[in-house]
Amino acid sequence: MSNIVDVPVGPQHPALKEPLNITCYVDGEQVVGAKLRIGYNHRGIEKAGEYQTFIQNLYIAERICGICGIVHAFDLAQATEHIIGKEIPRRADYLRTIGLELNRIHSHLLWLGVAAHEIGFDTLFMYVWRDREVVMDVIEDFTGNRVTYALVTIGGVRRDLPQEKAEKMLRVMDALEETVKKYKEMCLNEKTIRMRCDGVGVLRKEDAIALCAVGPTIRASGVPFDIRADDPHAAYDEIPFKVVTYDTCDVTARILVRIDETLESINIVREAIKKMPSGPIRARLPRAVPVGEGVGRTEAPRGEVIHYVRSNGTDRPFRWKVRAPTLANLLSIPVMLTSKGDYVVYIADVPITFASIDPCLSCTDRAVKFVDVSSGKSWVWTFSQIKRMYWKDKPCWRERP
């Protein structure tokens, strides 16, 4: 095959909101393969985290990703509490659950809008984003900010939910449920959506399992894998909810999984407000964390997030590791973008296929590999070399505590 053309997409591209480079190998109109190049978003957060205290790290953790920020802060707090080994007040668990679910509602609606935009259905994009603002208002009312909440802290939460606000939240949830049901109806019946999404971006069940996909991506391939149900944390053990799965394995399934999950989340918020016990919202925990290792995991809107923290007895972590869901899901992109047998991928389907895993690259870029692009040579740098090259003008540049 001699007439295969490389089509590079990104790092700056109208269909991508984040810097990423996809190279598609195209034969006529068909995509016969794809290669991803990530790393434009690598900032070096994990390393910086070793130079800041656990409390300071909550804020930088929240800024790993602005869409699901609370998830990272929650996970880091969970991992730290795991090392300390103390229970936190039950009310704080419920408030965290409400925060996580509101975040999921906003993230899924955001994604629905972006997906509509990718298939050229800008009307739906505008409608969804208009209705999403309602959720943002509720979040602002509850946590004090629209995007970075700073709600979770080590040992509990920083803000309580008074009765009036809870009632207002319930009212908004009722209205929102109606709207989301309307969108579900629309996605099931609207020809434009069905024609663009049915049978596109297929990820078969075996592939999804073999490639370790997580979150809505694997649930849309018919695998009921959800950390909230499999390893209950926060208040998920006391709140019943359904793990949504669809088994058509295509983009439509991913849209429907996310819409149904939004409806589930609305129910979880309602249930959590109803069952929430009274009491303190925060336990005072020591600043210096004892020697040990801790793990926090939760279900972010995009899948499972794992934080690993190791402490050497000071107030700063010795090592902090983040594994975000998009890194697991990215591996399935080349499979979805490769024509095989009677499964044909057209170049016009590349944006929606890519968007269907809800990629979040700022979460993903946690590691670097030094490669000289011109010669293809790669090497490993020692930490002191990095310090000399890149870190000399940073305020934290001093010996490790």
Next chain:
Amino acid sequence: MGLVDWARLRSPWVLHFNTGACNGCDIEVVAALTPRYDVERFGIRLVGSPRHADILIVTGPVTKQVEKRLKRVYEQMPEPKFVMAVGNCCASSGAFRNCYNVYPGLDNVIPVDVYVMGCPPKPEAIINGVVKLLEKLKKLKGGAS
């Protein structure tokens, strides 16, 4: 004021470039375009190509990996061009000041006209930033003509 300047003031087209942001600012920039805030009523439109843009909206700390691409996008924009730094971490690397892979501010890489502070700034603040930029533009033009 010539016709071109008049048109530029009435309908500035913006290009959004994420240089390693946490997405917080990006979703607020997009939120500013959607019905609640709707900057299109001022003629502001998001475009996909640097060659069509008057204003470059940069979000996020500039990472070393993206630096070259950012310069290339900036160079591809036609004159006169303006740059808006949205978010604390774009202006001064903010929460990421201890990270080894970021520049301490966008102005280390390309010249900046307006800074919008906040982490993330609200959509209202971003609109305010654009309006400030337009005022600046008007004054420049007023002095020249």
